[in-house]
Amino acid sequence: MSNTYSVDPDITVAATIAPSFYSDDATYALARERIFARSWQWIGDLADVAQPGSLSPRELSPGCLDEPLLLARDAAGTLRCMSNVCTHRGNLLVKAPCRGEQIRCSYHSRRFNLQGRMTFMPEFEGAKNFPSASDHVQARVGWMPLEQFRHDPSLNRDFEIDAHWALYVENYLEGLHIPFIHPALNQVLDFHNYRSEIYRYANLQLALAKDGEQVFDLPASSPDHGQRIAAYYYWVFPNLMLNFYPWGLSLNLVQPKGVARTRIAFRSYVWDASKLGAGAGNG
Missing domain, CATH: 2.102.10.10 (Rieske [2Fe-2S] iron-sulphur domain)
Known part of the structure; x- marks a missing residue:
C-alpha cells in the first residue's frame, strides 16, 4: 500500500483522502513523525x-x-x-x-x-584507554566444573516488560547505576574496583567483593587468582547473560516480543547450594 496521500487543490474535482490514512498503522507512524513532531505544540501555561x-x-x-x-x-x-x-x-x-x-x-x-x-558524572574523572582488551569466557571461568551444575526449576523466574529488548541489554551492560538502584548489591561489592572488559561479541563485568563478603575460591590457574571476585557478569551478543556466582550460574535470556515488549527468562544452575542466599548472587 502506498503511503502517499494528496487532495487536488481544485475543489470541483477533489476527492476524500483514502480511508487508510485513518486506519493504517504505518501511516499513523509517518504522521507522528512528519506532522506532529515537526510542528509547534502547546504544552500549557507558564x-x-x-x-x-x-x-x-x-x-x-x-x-x-x-x-x-x-x-x-x-x-x-x-x-x-x-x-x-x-x-x-x-x-x-x-x-x-x-x-x-x-x-x-x-x-x-x-x-x-x-x-x-x-x-x-560520578566515576568518570580519570577514565582513559577504555575499552581494553581481555580474555575470553573459557579462560576466566573454564576452571568451574560446569558439568556438575544442576538446573533448579524452583529458582526460575520470568518477567515481561514494556520496553524494547535492546534497552534491557544496554541497562545490563553498565554497572554505574548500582549505587543508586541496587543498594543491597552495593553493600556487597567493592564498587570502586568494579570494571568492564570488552570482547568482540561479548562483554564481562568483573565484580569484586568487600571484605567479609562471599567470593570465589579461585585456583592458582585463574587469571584472577588473588582477587576477591564476587561475580562474573557476562553478556554474549545479542541477548544472553551468564551470571556466575560462587553458588553457580544464573542464565538470563532476553526475548523480544514486539517493538515495545520484552520477555526475560531467568534460569538457575546450582553448583553449591550452601552458598545460595548470600553475596552478589543473593536473589
Whole structure:
C-alpha cells in the first residue's frame, strides 16, 4: 500500500483522502513523525515556572509523541525548554514541579545546570584507554566444573516488560547505576574496583567483593587468582547473560516480543547450594 496521500487543490474535482490514512498503522507512524513532531505544540501555561530556579516537567503531545520535556528558568530569569531525560541512560530527570539550582539524575547522579549542560558524572574523572582488551569466557571461568551444575526449576523466574529488548541489554551492560538502584548489591561489592572488559561479541563485568563478603575460591590457574571476585557478569551478543556466582550460574535470556515488549527468562544452575542466599548472587 502506498503511503502517499494528496487532495487536488481544485475543489470541483477533489476527492476524500483514502480511508487508510485513518486506519493504517504505518501511516499513523509517518504522521507522528512528519506532522506532529515537526510542528509547534502547546504544552500549557507558564505559571509554575514564573520564578528563577523553577523546574516543571511537560509531556509533548501525550498519547502521540509522548516526549518528556522540561521547562527550566535559570537564576538570570531565562526560560528554556529541554529534554526531560538523562543524556546517558534516558532516565526521567524531573517528575514534578520543583525549585533547584541544578538537575540531578537519580540513576547515576549525573548532574546538569539549568541551561541543560552536564556538570558532573560520578566515576568518570580519570577514565582513559577504555575499552581494553581481555580474555575470553573459557579462560576466566573454564576452571568451574560446569558439568556438575544442576538446573533448579524452583529458582526460575520470568518477567515481561514494556520496553524494547535492546534497552534491557544496554541497562545490563553498565554497572554505574548500582549505587543508586541496587543498594543491597552495593553493600556487597567493592564498587570502586568494579570494571568492564570488552570482547568482540561479548562483554564481562568483573565484580569484586568487600571484605567479609562471599567470593570465589579461585585456583592458582585463574587469571584472577588473588582477587576477591564476587561475580562474573557476562553478556554474549545479542541477548544472553551468564551470571556466575560462587553458588553457580544464573542464565538470563532476553526475548523480544514486539517493538515495545520484552520477555526475560531467568534460569538457575546450582553448583553449591550452601552458598545460595548470600553475596552478589543473593536473589
